[in-house]
Amino acid sequence: MKRCLQCRRDYYDDSLSFCLDDGAALVDGPSTGEPATAVLPRAVTASEEPTTLFDTGRTAMPIDRRSLVAALGLLVIAALAIGGYFYFTRPSHQIESIAVLPFTNVDGNQDLEYLSDGLTESLINSLSQVPSLSVKARSSVFTYKGKEVTPQQVARDLSVQAVLNGRVTRRDDQVLLNIELVDTKTGDQIWGDQYKRKIADLIQLQSDIAKDVSSRLKERLSGVDQQKVARNYTQNIEAYQLYLRGRYYWNKRTPNDIRRSIEFFQQAIDKDPTYALAYAGLAEGFILIPGYREGSPQEYYPKARAAAMKAIEIDASLAEAHNALAAVMSNYDWKFADAEAEWRKAIELNSNYASAHQWYAEHLKNMGRNGEALTEMKTAQELDPLSLIINGLLSAMYRANGQNDVALERLNKTLEIDPNFPRTHLFLAETYQVMGRYDDAADEFAKTFLLSGGPPDKVAQFTTTLKNAYKSGGLKAFSRTMSDLLENTPELGGRAPVTVVAGYLADAGETDKAFEVLEQAYQRHDDTITMIKDSRLDRIKSDPRYLDLIRKVGLPE
DSSP states (O other): OEEETTTOOEEOOTTOOBOTTTOOBEEEOOSSOOOOOOOOOOOOOTTTSSOBSTTOSOBOOOOOHHHHHHHHHHHHHHHHHHHHHHHHHSOOOSOOEEEEOOOEETTOOGGGHHHHHHHHHHHHHHHTTSTTOEEOOHHHHGGGTTOOOOHHHHHHHHOOSEEEEEEEEEETTEEEEEEEEEETTTOOEEEEEEEEEEGGGHHHHHHHHHHHHHHHHOSOOOHHHHHHHTOOSOSOHHHHHHHHHHHHHHTTOSHHHHHHHHHHHHHHHHHOTTOHHHHHHHHHHHHHHHHTTSSOHHHHHHHHHHHHHHHHHHOTTOHHHHHHHHHHIIIIIOOHHHHHHHHHHHHHHOTTOHHHHHHHHHHHHHTTOHHHHHHHHHHHHHHSTTOHHHHHHHHHHHHHTTOHHHHHHHHHHHHHHOTTOHHHHHHHHHHHHHTTOHHHHHHHHHHHHHHTTOOHHHHHHHHHHHHHHHHHHHHHHHHHHHHHHHHHOHHHHOSOOHHHHHHHHHHTTOHHHHHHHHHHHHHTTOGGGGGTTSGGGGGGTTSHHHHHHHHHHTOOO
């Protein structure tokens, strides 16, 4: 007797080698006293043996059981192979990447622009909580604001599988929002819906849209993930609208608008003292003020720290708050290890947060870890492909790693996005300078100053002076002219990092003055002193005073 170990069926025909049910090999058995389950094989009768198939006139051959089993086994294998092929090669309908395009303010009422922009940004932030979903950052998608673009163009620019479009209309106390999710490959609508809510229900509207969209993008979300996507950070509608206004002005990135954003964030907090997201916005506003020469680091970084820590106290899972606290720890407290831990925490909480990757990359560069910095900035650029500042900083990372040609290529592509962004021309000027193309560098410095609002006559005069200086005195004369500009012509040079000024002084052969500038920056706790490992200061790094400064700031040697 033989037994099939798969289905436990027993056979009394010892000539069989395979199970007639599942094709598995038979073994001698049973080894225990278990009852037999098989039916004894019966003989085939003469009437059954030769027969015709569907009256074709052809006679069927007698059936051999071993051949039948073998054939069934082959069929099973073939079926599995075919099924596997279609399973692993079928097109996936699960979207892995998306761009939420700026919602259109149908009414054209500028007073409502904050609402359409704010809903867009809120949805981006909510969807970024979906695991393994790449959500393009605000600065990339907002390059399309006010423009007619096809889904295919967005796919080429941002490498996404789907785009989400929205149209916002307000009627009295109600908001009407039409949503459309589109496949970028085919241009077909995947899903669409219309939402009609009272202004008082705006918070729930954002939550409902996030849940509906995420359910169309991913097959399943865990309960925890669903809570993250649908989360509301305040139940106070006035606080929510004030926060949206704050973000609207913060994103404009001018000194006056940054100050207005701070006012709105504070008003939102006044309405809801438990609004963690508003505290995080307030911290990010305070951090930007010193960079615009609108206030000192000593005044604004402590305020930023307090706001960030309050946000974390209320909600420790808020990536924006950890990102802001990390910036304070790195730029002002000079607690570099603690700052790195905070950035890692921010990225762990929201891996789609491009600003965290960007700021962390800048921190790594300041630590002298140029290879890691380049990798991190590449991640930021993948999340925010059209961000002008991230693309510019990525070029600086390439330059720091000795890849000047790649840096130049990146900057030329960035000019295609927007040729009028001053910082792109500044990065170009610095790249040309490193490459020894000083006339080109002078031209790009001139464009930088003009686009930043510099007087055209002074810019033209400076450009001529700079080019003549290089022709007559080489690098030293070029660098001396640049250092004079940065120190004595604020309407052109702006607030240049202290390392830039010291670098030009060093290249001009004025080593003592370079260290004087650096020491003064250290004494006043200038936030740009953390950049002293930059290659601009290579000429003075062998001086004992440089190593002493590194140690005082606390940077790794």
